[in-house]
Amino acid sequence: MEDIPQPATDPYALGDRVRVYLSESDTDGTYHGLVCEVITDEPDDLGTETGRPLDSHRYELRRVDTDTTLPVRFRHRDLVPAAEDE
Numbered sequence: 001m002e003d004i005p006q007p008a009t010d011p012y013a014l015g016d017r018v019r020v021y022l023s024e025s026d027t028d029g030t031y032h033g034l035v036c037e038v039i040t041d042e043p044d045d046l047g048t049e050t051g052r053p054l055d056s057h058r059y060e061l062r063r064v065d066t067d068t069t070l071p072v073r074f075r076h077r078d079l080v081p082a083a084e085d086e
Helices: 046-050
Strands: 017-020 035-041 058-063 079-081
């Protein structure tokens, strides 16, 4: 059985490297697998509604390979920590 990467147990900080982890069928699935740097965290009230505080985190990301900011904000659950060498 394949190991499925999991999001971090704490919010990501500015400068953290993450990998976008989405289903190919997701609307934003074209970003799956990209390694990015967190450049902003724009929390909202979703965590209050769901009872899961990490759901409130929405991150703006910049690709590490092209230094391009992605046009989409990603939820905490859509990101996994990137390996040190990525």
